Amino acid sequence: MKDAVITVKDVDAGYTSPVVREISFDVYAGEIFVILGGSGCGKSTLLKHMIGLNPPLAGEIRLMGDRLFGVSQEERLRALRHFGVTYQSGALFGSMTLLENVCLPLESFTDLPREARCLVAEMKLELVGLKEYACYFPSDISGGMKKRAAIARAMALDPRILFLDEPSAGLDPVTSAGLDRLILHLRDTQGVTVVMVTHELASIFAVADRCVMLDKQEQRLIATGSPAELREHSEHPAVRAFFNREG
Amino acid sequence: MEISLPETCSAETVAELWRSALPVVARLGEGDKLALDAEAVVTCDGAGEALIVELYRRSARQGFAIACRDGRGVVARTLEFFAVERFAEDSAAANPVRKTSTAVQLGEAVVHIWQVVCEQMAFLGEAATAFATLLFRPGRLRLRDTLLHFERAGIDALPITLLIGFLFGLIVAFMAAASMSRFGVEVYVADLLTIGLFRELGALITAIILAGRSGSAFAAEIGTMKVNEEVDALETLGLPPMTFLALPRVFASTLALPLLSIFAIAAGLFGGAMVMTATGLPSTVYWQRVFKAATLSNVLLGLFKAAVFGLLVGLVGCSQGLHTGRTADAVGRAATAAVVGSLTLITVFDGIFAVLFYVLGV
Numbered sequence: 001m002k003d004a005v006i007t008v009k010d011v012d013a014g015y016t017s018p019v020v021r022e023i024s025f026d027v028y029a030g031e032i033f034v035i036l037g038g039s040g041c042g043k044s045t046l047l048k049h050m051i052g053l054n055p056p057l058a059g060e061i062r063l064m065g066d067r068l069f070g071v072s073q074e075e076r077l078r079a080l081r082h083f084g085v086t087y088q089s090g091a092l093f094g095s096m097t098l099l100e101n102v103c104l105p106l107e108s109f110t111d112l113p114r115e116a117r118c119l120v121a122e123m124k125l126e127l128v129g130l131k132e133y134a135c136y137f138p139s140d141i142s143g144g145m146k147k148r149a150a151i152a153r154a155m156a157l158d159p160r161i162l163f164l165d166e167p168s169a170g171l172d173p174v175t176s177a178g179l180d181r182l183i184l185h186l187r188d189t190q191g192v193t194v195v196m197v198t199h200e201l202a203s204i205f206a207v208a209d210r211c212v213m214l215d216k217q218e219q220r221l222i223a224t225g226s227p228a229e230l231r232e233h234s235e236h237p238a239v240r241a242f243f244n245r246e247g
Numbered sequence: 248m249e250i251s252l253p254e255t256c257s258a259e260t261v262a263e264l265w266r267s268a269l270p271v272v273a274r275l276g277e278g279d280k281l282a283l284d285a286e287a288v289v290t291c292d293g294a295g296e297a298l299i300v301e302l303y304r305r306s307a308r309q310g311f312a313i314a315c316r317d318g319r320g321v322v323a324r325t326l327e328f329f330a331v332e333r334f335a336e337d338s339a340a341a342n343p344v345r346k347t348s349t350a351v352q353l354g355e356a357v358v359h360i361w362q363v364v365c366e367q368m369a370f371l372g373e374a375a376t377a378f379a380t381l382l383f384r385p386g387r388l389r390l391r392d393t394l395l396h397f398e399r400a401g402i403d404a405l406p407i408t409l410l411i412g413f414l415f416g417l418i419v420a421f422m423a424a425a426s427m428s429r430f431g432v433e434v435y436v437a438d439l440l441t442i443g444l445f446r447e448l449g450a451l452i453t454a455i456i457l458a459g460r461s462g463s464a465f466a467a468e469i470g471t472m473k474v475n476e477e478v479d480a481l482e483t484l485g486l487p488p489m490t491f492l493a494l495p496r497v498f499a500s501t502l503a504l505p506l507l508s509i510f511a512i513a514a515g516l517f518g519g520a521m522v523m524t525a526t527g528l529p530s531t532v533y534w535q536r537v538f539k540a541a542t543l544s545n546v547l548l549g550l551f552k553a554a555v556f557g558l559l560v561g562l563v564g565c566s567q568g569l570h571t572g573r574t575a576d577a578v579g580r581a582a583t584a585a586v587v588g589s590l591t592l593i594t595v596f597d598g599i600f601a602v603l604f605y606v607l608g609v
Contacts, residue, residue, distance in 0.1 A: 054418065057436075094574035094577075095574070095576050106258070109258070110258035110259070110262060111258070111259070111262040111263075112258055112261070112262045112294055115267055115301075116261070116265050116294065116297055116301070117298065119297040119301055120296075123293060123296060123334070126329060131333065139573065139574060153294075156293070158292035158294075159294045189328065
């Protein structure tokens with residue numbers, strides 16, 4: 001029996017009224033799990049509930065057994081240490097170099113001396129292939145490099161779970177494929193569990209072990225399985241349309 | 248010397264080891280030996296890996312040998328993954344805390360000021376050209392946007408302008424009455440307040456309010472549009488940002504400020520009336536003195552100054568917005584610069600007007 005590192009149970013996702021209802025799934029240790037669906041189906045909203053930015057309208061989400069809402073500040077901080085997040089734009093701080101960006105969580109959450117923090121940050125940048133750009137500012141590097149640097153920052157505290165919001169958005173296919181290889185590399189070498197929101201088919205087939213698909217019309221989770229299973233065996237018209245690009 | 252790595256090599260456990268052991272390691276040299284015991288390590292995160300790399304990096308640099316007990320292969324895996332020679336340079340030294348000398352800062356400030364002056368001159372030239380074009384083709388001015396900005400800069404600012412104007416009149420009248428009553432000339436408080444508000448204070452306090460409320464908003468709005476590449480989109484669509492974004496705001500602030508200043512002056516005079524009535528001066532006498540002091544030249548002077556101040560606030564706000572960098576903090580800096588720049592120019596122009604009107608005998 002595999003260990004579930006994330007448990008989503010009967011969650012209604014939305015801000016004031018539910019966009020999707022009664023979502024339930026488990027994410028297991030070491031897998032790359034993709035949340036997919038068309039625009040406006042609630043993928044990013046669900047992700048925001050999972051990373052603790054907004055509480056779900058109903059249901060419960062646990063990360064490594066810990067909850068992010070309805071708990072004390074200490075418990076919430078402990079739960080926050082379980083995961084790292086990268087956002088669509090990268091969300092790097094423009095006034096800091098890449099090294100300073102990666103050092104930031106180490107400064108906030110650890111007692112490591114400065115030289116130790118710098119070395120850890122450099123090693124994280126090496127992990128994503130950006131060690132030579134440590135002294136660059138985000139405005140001086142390309143979109144793909146920003147995404148890599150954001151992953152390095154998310155990995156700074158060695159989280160068990162990595163959440164990626166649309167990592168391939170706005171990238172060319174070659175850069176996007178490089179990012180997919182990096183995600184696989186991080187999973188294989190660092191043992192990190194990856195939860196990814198995307199609708200890039202190439203990325204989904206390249207990295208995903210399992211995926212769930214949300215549907216805007218039905219306001220629910222309509223399919224679960226590996227990308228190949230969904231493409232080959234799903235009878236749901238929305239799933240078939242998504243994977244086979246059928247009208 | 249011997250270093251034993253703990254069972255869990257995490258940031259929490261490694262931080263102490265880093266502080267206590269590394270100063271001793273720094274004293275090791277050629278011929279010395281460091282015993283590294285990693286037998287107990289079960290989990291090793293980034294901080295633990297950094298400590299292992301740091302020890303081997305120092306060994307390569309200082310020449311001491313490391314005898315490692317690594318039954319679980321944690322050290323070997325780390326060194327395989329992170330080649331020590333890739334980290335030969337001291338990370339902290341390679342990425343020093345940014346320090347600049349006073350001379351460098353001074354030089355940079357001078358260059359920056361020169362750049363700002365050049366930018367402002369270019370902006371003024373561009374604005375003048377756009378304005379001249381509008382004279383021949385007035386239809387190019389976006390009237391809807393101009394009215395919207397007039398509403399935001401003018402009508403929405405009315406409550407705060409009335410409040411501040413009223414309190415200002417009240418305070419000035421109170422202080423003047425206290426001093427002038429000693430000489431039995433408190434009746435002239437009305438003249439003082441009227442001339443002061445019309446010629447100077449009405450326009451000035453309203454301009455300060457407009458700079459704080461709308462000047463910064465103009466800079467932040469246009470700056471954010473620049474960050475979002477909306478300004479680039481306008482240019483590629485063949486719509487000059489100066490005509491599309493700046494001129495409606497500049498016209499709106501130039502029109503709004505004289506009107507706002509009239510309300511501020513009226514509120515100030517009512518504040519003065521309240522104080523003077525309380526001191527026993529009949530209100531009819533007060534208002535008679537007010538209307539006598541409010542000569543046409545005083546009124547027109549105040550309105551002219553207000554219009555110029557409005558123009559300055561609009562120009563500075565839009566200029567700062569259009570010259571914003573492409574980061575979030577650049578937008579904040581542009582908003583600050585818009586307020587500071589507007590207030591500085593308002594003060595400078597107020598001084599110029601004071602001298603000019605004195606020379607002209609107005």
